[in-house]
Each structure stands twice: as C-alpha cells, then as structure tokens.
Amino acid sequence: MAWLGLLLTLYLLKLWLGMREPFRHFSRGAMDISLLRIGLTLALAILLPVALAYVHRHVQAIPRLPINTLPHLLALLLLGAVTTGLGLYLLAQRLKLAEPSTEVSEHRNNWQKNLMPRELFIHLESHILANRRHREIPNRIYQKFEPSLCQEGGSEKGTFGGRTLVETQPILSEIAYGSGFRAVRIVTSVLGQTLLAVGALSLIGLSADLARVAHQPALLIGLIMPGMLLIFGAVLSRMGNAFWAEMQFRSLLLELSVEGTYTESKLSTGTGIYDSTRSENTVVRSTITPWFLVSDLLTSTFAISGNMNLEQERHILSLGKADDALDAVLGELEEFFASRQTIAGVNEVDLQSASQIYQMNEQTRALAAQPTSLALAAEQASGLLARTEEEQGTTT
Incomplete structure (x- = not known):
C-alpha cells in the first residue's frame, strides 16, 4: 500500500504539473482528454495493484518504503482541494459577469445615384471608415476594400462590387468585479507565492542534506x-x-458589402447660339445595393510579461447593436450624395472673377475711346473757325 500511495502521489503530481500554464489552454484548448486516455487510466488503476500484489507474492518481495507516504497523499489531496475550490469560486464569479449576445445593426437598401462606383468606394474608405478612428489610430482592416469593376458592352455599362471588414481601435473597458472576487483573487495569489517560497526553502534545506549523505532513498522520497x-x-x-x-x-466592427450596376450617358449644356459657356459631361447612373452590418464588439485578452504583453489573441465575448454608429455612417453618405453635381456649375469665386474681368474690359474700352473724342472736338472747332472767316469776308 505504501508503494501504491507513492505511485498515486507521483501520478497526481504529474497531472497538476500540466496545469501550471493556464494560458496555454486558452489558445490550444483544454486538456487532451480522450476516451482512450480515460480507459488507460482506469485500466492502470485496476491492474497496477493486482500486478504489484502478484510480484510481491510470487516473484520477489517488494521492500518496504522507509517513509510513510500517507502524509504526502493527504497533503496533495488537501492542496488539490484548496486549489480547486479557489479556482471554481473565481470562475463562477467571473461567469456571472458574462452576458453573451450576437446582435448587430443592419441596413439594406437600393440606391439610384448619379456617380461613378469608384468614387463611392474612395469616399467610403478615405472618409467614412477613416472618421471612425479612435485618437487618430488607424483602423484594423481584416479584409481590405478592393472593389471590382467589370465593364460590359464597351464602356457604357457594367457591374461593380466590393466588401470590407474593419474594426476601430479597441478602447479599454473596466470589468465590474465584486468584492468577494477581489478578496479571493488576492488570497489565491498570496497563497501561491507563499507555497513557492516555502517549497524553495525546503528544497534548499534538503539539498544540503543530500550533499552530505549520498544514496539515501528516504531523502530522495522526501523531495516529494x-x-x-x-x-x-x-x-x-x-x-x-x-x-x-x-x-x-x-x-466598433463594421462589415460593408456593396454590389450594383452602372450605365453611362452624355449630357451637354450651353450649346445655344447666344450661350458663352458650354459644359459636356459623362453622366454615370449607378444602381447601388449596400448591406451594412455594424456591431459594438466586446473582447477580452490576457496580458503577459515581456515586450509582447498585449499582443495575445482577443476573444469575442459579445456583439451588441450600434444603431447610432450606423445612423452616423448613413448620414455621412447622404451628405456625400447631396454634394454631387451632374452639371458643371459656377461658384461664387468664378462669379467674382468674371465681374473683375468685366470691369477691366469696361475700363479698357473707355481708355480706347478717349483719342477719338478729342479728334472729333478738334474737327468741330476747325470747322467753326472756317465758317466764321467766310462770314467776315462776305460782310467786307
């Protein structure tokens, strides 16, 4: 029984030794427990005592252990129970804070707009998505917006489509832990550090005895x-x-899928005989079918020591509706559509420039007309003088 207790203690220690790295199970899954492994463990637990009894009675007597393994087994069971209790309490309290949900804000529509499809993609990527940044930190693009434009029948009509998946910079969110959770978490850390210190000191004391006395099985078993x-x-x-x-x-997680068709046509204005300004445009009529999916994303990660402390994978805990963000995106798109012009117009700067040119032309024409007026006045004066001299000669 002493040997069975020793083997059971070593086996349980091996199992607990594999649990010393909890972060490994978050990334690679839980323990590798299969039906084959469970069957081997049960078979070993049943056959090992029978094998030891058979060897002890019929082959060779197994020597007695110089120490009693019962205290080791009881200590292991006690430490295992304490560790399991603390872990289960922390886990249960943490699970109470979890509220998983899979909700998204969705918008589907069909637009008829006069614009090139590429202009829509450029505005979505460089303005709409860029405006969602947090503290000027670039967004995390999981699927880049690479629109496809397929022309049919020359260049007068075609189809287009594009898809993107973008996440804004994550913002730290506080976790509302309870007082009991905080207290047990402190107790767990303090108890763990205390056991490490006591174990290290005990190991140092035994190492001194092992250095003085060699080949002592009791001391070797005492290392347990x-x-x-x-x-x-x-x-x-x-x-x-x-x-x-x-x-x-x-x-904020935003997924956008855009598909549609477009047709081109010519539009000319100002072609009349008295028109001084002419404009000719290629008008593109696009039928756009967008599909917006916007969600408020709650994620969790575990910080570690070292220069890659926050470079671990994040786990999605919940997806919530983000109606305000979706309304803001749609509002910016409506402003963009309203600012589009089909016919080239004249703005206030153009009108002011045209007025200055008109005033300059008026002054130039006035200056050009001044010499003609002086010559006409001189001719009129000379004619008047000639008529006066004729009248005086006739009178004489």
Whole structure:
C-alpha cells in the first residue's frame, strides 16, 4: 500500500504539473482528454495493484518504503482541494459577469445615384471608415476594400462590387468585479507565492542534506513534499495571474458589402447660339445595393510579461447593436450624395472673377475711346473757325 500511495502521489503530481500554464489552454484548448486516455487510466488503476500484489507474492518481495507516504497523499489531496475550490469560486464569479449576445445593426437598401462606383468606394474608405478612428489610430482592416469593376458592352455599362471588414481601435473597458472576487483573487495569489517560497526553502534545506549523505532513498522520497509545494504554488500563482491579467476592450466592427450596376450617358449644356459657356459631361447612373452590418464588439485578452504583453489573441465575448454608429455612417453618405453635381456649375469665386474681368474690359474700352473724342472736338472747332472767316469776308 505504501508503494501504491507513492505511485498515486507521483501520478497526481504529474497531472497538476500540466496545469501550471493556464494560458496555454486558452489558445490550444483544454486538456487532451480522450476516451482512450480515460480507459488507460482506469485500466492502470485496476491492474497496477493486482500486478504489484502478484510480484510481491510470487516473484520477489517488494521492500518496504522507509517513509510513510500517507502524509504526502493527504497533503496533495488537501492542496488539490484548496486549489480547486479557489479556482471554481473565481470562475463562477467571473461567469456571472458574462452576458453573451450576437446582435448587430443592419441596413439594406437600393440606391439610384448619379456617380461613378469608384468614387463611392474612395469616399467610403478615405472618409467614412477613416472618421471612425479612435485618437487618430488607424483602423484594423481584416479584409481590405478592393472593389471590382467589370465593364460590359464597351464602356457604357457594367457591374461593380466590393466588401470590407474593419474594426476601430479597441478602447479599454473596466470589468465590474465584486468584492468577494477581489478578496479571493488576492488570497489565491498570496497563497501561491507563499507555497513557492516555502517549497524553495525546503528544497534548499534538503539539498544540503543530500550533499552530505549520498544514496539515501528516504531523502530522495522526501523531495516529494518540496516538489509538491512548488507545483501547487506555481498553479495557484498562475491561476490567480490569469484572473488578474484579463483586460476587456470595446470597439466598433463594421462589415460593408456593396454590389450594383452602372450605365453611362452624355449630357451637354450651353450649346445655344447666344450661350458663352458650354459644359459636356459623362453622366454615370449607378444602381447601388449596400448591406451594412455594424456591431459594438466586446473582447477580452490576457496580458503577459515581456515586450509582447498585449499582443495575445482577443476573444469575442459579445456583439451588441450600434444603431447610432450606423445612423452616423448613413448620414455621412447622404451628405456625400447631396454634394454631387451632374452639371458643371459656377461658384461664387468664378462669379467674382468674371465681374473683375468685366470691369477691366469696361475700363479698357473707355481708355480706347478717349483719342477719338478729342479728334472729333478738334474737327468741330476747325470747322467753326472756317465758317466764321467766310462770314467776315462776305460782310467786307
């Protein structure tokens, strides 16, 4: 029974040793527990005592252990129960804060607009999506907006389409922990660090005895207790660290899918005989079918030590509606459509420039007309003088 207790203690320590890295299970899944492994474990638990009894009675007597393994097994069960209890309490309290949901704000429509499809894509990417940035940090583009434009029948008509998936910069969100959760989390971390310290000191004391006396099985088996303290100290410390290291973020996730067709036609204005300004445009009539999906994203990650402390994968906890963000995007698109011009117009700057040119032309014509007026006055004066002299000669 002492040997069975020793083997059981070593096997349980091996299992707990694999639990000292909780972050590995977040990224790679839980423990590798399969039906084959469970069957082997049960078979080993049943056949091992029978095999030891058979060897002890019929082959060779198994020597007695110089120590009692019952305290080791009881200590392991106690530490395992404490560790499991603390972990389950923290997990249960954390699960109470979880509110998973999969809601999105959706908008589908059919627009008839006079604009080139590429202009719509440029405005969506360089203005609509860029305006969603947080603190001027670029958005996280998971699927780049690479629109496709397919022309049919020359260049007069065609189809277009594009899709993008963008997330804004995540913003840190506080987690509303309860007082009980905070207290147990502190106890878990303190207990884990204490076990590590006690285990290290015990190991140092035994190492001095092993250096003086060689080939002592009792001392070698005595290393189980310090190893047990170190293993459970590491498990408790890293388990508490997992609950300390969680960080939640909120961000805006936008998925946009655009499809449609377009046709081109010529439009000319100002072709009359008295018109001084002429405009000729190629008008593109686009039928646009957009599909907007906007969601308020709640994600969680676990910080680690080192220069890659926040470079771990984030886990999506919930998706919420973002009606305000969707309304803002649609409002900006409506402003863009309203600002589009089909016919080239004249703005206030053009009118002011034309007025200045007109005034300059008026002054130039006035200056050009001044010499003609002086010559006419001179001719009139000379004619009057000639008539006066004729009248005087006739009188004489």
